[in-house]
Amino acid sequence: MLADRPSAYAGPVKRLRLAAAQLNVIVGDLDGNVERVLDATKTAEADGCDLVAFPELVVTGYPPEDLLLKPAFVADNRRALERVASGVGRCVALVGFVDRVGDLLYNAVAVCAEGRVRGVYHKRRLPNYAVFDEQRYFATDDEPLQLYRVAGVLVGVSICEDAWAPGGPVYDLARGGAELIVNLNASPYHAGKVADRERMLAERADEASCTIAYVNLVGGQDELVFDGASLVVGPDGDVVTRAPQFAEALHCVELEIGLRPEGSTGEPLPVVELSSEPVEAEPIGSSDSVPRLGPVQEVYEALVLGTRDYVLKSGFTDVVIGLSGGVDSSLVAAIAVDALGPARVHGVLMPSRYSSEGSITDADLLTDALGIESRTIAIEPAHEALLEMLAPSFAGLPPDLAEENLQPRIRGTLLMALSNKFGWLVLTTGNKSETSVGYSTLYGDTAGGFAVIKDVPKLLVYELCRDRNRRAGRPIIPEPVLSKPPSAELRPDQRDDQSLPPYEVLDPVLEAYVERDMTAAELIAGGADPELVRRVVRLVDLAEYKRRQSPPGVRITTKAFGKDRRLPITNRYR
């Protein structure tokens, strides 16, 4: 299919000033989203841009999920688009919205210019895997493609998944004469995805011999974080410019588009004429290209943005965190402070009869380093009351998990009481390793509104802490927290490694089983310890019911628990 590759650019150069508007919109906030789009459109025009491109479905926010099943919502989104279009002037705007034709919905882009919608593109490839359910909502069609002449440049439009496989709409647009292809995205973050995208775009640009501008959404939406990181790739596959990660930006770039020699492309596509000359006669200059963050800091920033947006977009201002003196709650507190500022983060120490002295002093060191307020509520009175209330039922039976679990459940109840009284959102502190094997107490340490590090394996928790300390140049997370052995402190001298393999052993098994869908048999065939693998896999399977009742949290791996991994609870496959 690609043998007939469009030939490279040659001849004189055309100029187009493009603004990548990576906005942080809110799902369902049609009025607010329209306002943001119009503001950016006006700024782009004032900055002398010829073309401003917004993320996929910028009008509704992404993903709107079953809001799309409400006909009134779709109609409201259409009216919102009309308001956007009527505010567009000479700078052409590419605006993602939901189009409706008869009974069918389309994930669409409106090409807006001079107060009107001049064309609509329907997404052709609908992802229906991992966190995506687009075939639940949208149809595809094979309406003929068309191009738009903007500042004399032939521009093609595509959406997200359309660009991820060889051939397809991007290639067809280029064969049909496109000199610039703009790809509108709502592409969620996972660790390493920026590199995947740059590789993919370089391949597409090379195939198409065409400049590609990739514009991505930014912001947190429930479990997803959209990382922005828009970029432009030239026809040779080289990166022209990179917009910031994890931050809003109106990233402007002066593009120089080489004219193609006659006959280098296929059958020309129809062209909608919008403008033949640039808005500004002279080049203005481009926004600075932003270097990419390191791999650990990138994850940290994803957690900060995901947490901030969940809290603020849900209408909260403050959060409360149970501080155990351990590494997980310390990291969550540090992230919360970076997300919201220290005045909006409230720590609670809830020591029990089994808490070590160190856990209290370590938590105090942390609150000092972060500059957050904290209070201490010893759980002994409720602990003793509950043990006595249960004594007739438990008479003659040895103490076990039933007694241990009372302690986190009292703590969960206290945090929720503070949440109810003061309107603070409770952040939970379980990491992915614990969440995987169910090393947690349901309605205890899992009780809360947002599980900041639920997709962060324990070993990465340590890396994130060390990286944060290194960047701060001082111990934000106190050193003793990082060096002592992990413990839940629910009985005397308890340590994680009494119940679980060391995390150096556990985390790779979990990664293979959870993220790569390997089975126990395959792991054992690959040389892993059979008894250990069987035990871990069984724990993961049995903990499915706990995960279903756990709060959402930021997805940072290629497969997070949640809508990314849809396993039945009732499941006998081992």
Place this chain on the structure above:
Amino acid sequence: MLADRPSAYAGPVKRLRLAAAQLNVIVGDLDGNVERVLDATKTAEADGCDLVAFPELVVTGYPPEDLLLKPAFVADNRRALERVASGVGRCVALVGFVDRVGDLLYNAVAVCAEGRVRGVYHKRRLPNYAVFDEQRYFATDDEPLQLYRVAGVLVGVSICEDAWAPGGPVYDLARGGAELIVNLNASPYHAGKVADRERMLAERADEASCTIAYVNLVGGQDELVFDGASLVVGPDGDVVTRAPQFAEALHCVELEIGLRPEGSTGEPLPVVELSSEPVEAEPIGSSDSVPRLGPVQEVYEALVLGTRDYVLKSGFTDVVIGLSGGVDSSLVAAIAVDALGPARVHGVLMPSRYSSEGSITDADLLTDALGIESRTIAIEPAHEALLEMLAPSFAGLPPDLAEENLQPRIRGTLLMALSNKFGWLVLTTGNKSETSVGYSTLYGDTAGGFAVIKDVPKLLVYELCRDRNRRAGRPIIPEPVLSKPPSAELRPDQRDDQSLPPYEVLDPVLEAYVERDMTAAELIAGGADPELVRRVVRLVDLAEYKRRQSPPGVRITTKAFGKDRRLPITNRYR
């Protein structure tokens, strides 16, 4: 497309003895499922059947969800199918399994005869709406259709969704010469669905002028209940026989198939020859056709089966229920007793300082009527301890929800302690009306493994109680429980109608908003009280985070909370 309707049957009659094997299999239990299928196959052959049909994906159970992403699971399913096929003799077996061709998976039926797979059909229409995600996993193809000659009758095979729209595979099979079409299903229950199915099958049979045998799965799988209720419809659209609802059955029917006159169909499809004569020379007779349950009893039986299967398939034997003396917990206890027997149901009364005398005596009446054991644990000691522990934080602030919520959270903690100690599954008791508006305490009354009546609106709760009492001929649910005004008893003289509109007003608004996807604006335009609608809709939207952390429960409406209704938590659309 249907103008060219196949003409009706005429001429002599052929005879085929069909067994509809509506089995209750378990997702992922490949070995167990193979054993059940083989047992049924042997029984069908011993009963002189020519053809035995199993439910859709009977080898894996339905829905296998992301188990399908594990290549090893798919390979194991294929080996399981081979074991089934090798055990099939003269009675031809239609067996649902997952087929793999290259990298693609198909929702498939194997036609097994005399120890071998003689043909495979791939489902052509993949549902990807409501609770279905089949396009996440499966591909479709347009391999030519084929027929199978069984006992001299031309048999076509199709799967579930294939039959739900006019035209399509069922029509094509009939046009191609099929005299009997067997449709294998995993069709989940909702109230009224049996009538929908019978109507749909009558239309399909009439269009196709062909007998259709509809074979459905039975049993609970997480939130879904498959209701069995297999049936056979003749070419005139009349029901030939009905198999039981909510119970396993090997339902046998002697079919008399009229020969079609030459030329009454279209281009004949290729035929795989399996058997030209019936296994038994003489008719043996059919299983009795089973009348359908009344509309309220049908829901009750769905709740019983869904609860029994969740408990037992998850490996539990016993359940524990907090009994408040209210109608919800009383209904849940009655369902649990019908599901598991009274010896496996444990009641706990947990009165507080605000509990009325009536709530205790009513709960006692219930436990007597059900014959279940119960214990009483007053929550006062923990209640007082927690209030004192929080006093420094709450100093100077008026009491509010923060104090009220302590009580259900103590109860949740006690129930979970009993669960942890004795291995009992906690059944929660919230109904759909409360769940919709968030009239519940997260980690309190929502704490537990299975939410039996989460999809049952409050008014239907009362109907179910009255119907159960009527069928028992005595008050299983005590009369005072049905006549007193509902109250959460979290403060003195509290009643539901202080916080919520009367359920007669609330339930219809919820039904329109939740199940029919209407918006507040539409409801108001339709004449509903604007203030009330806005308040209810807002409560429903804000409670989304609570529902996400609530346990699964039986789906009995056309839209249950859970994977049926996928709304964002972060959502500003009002």
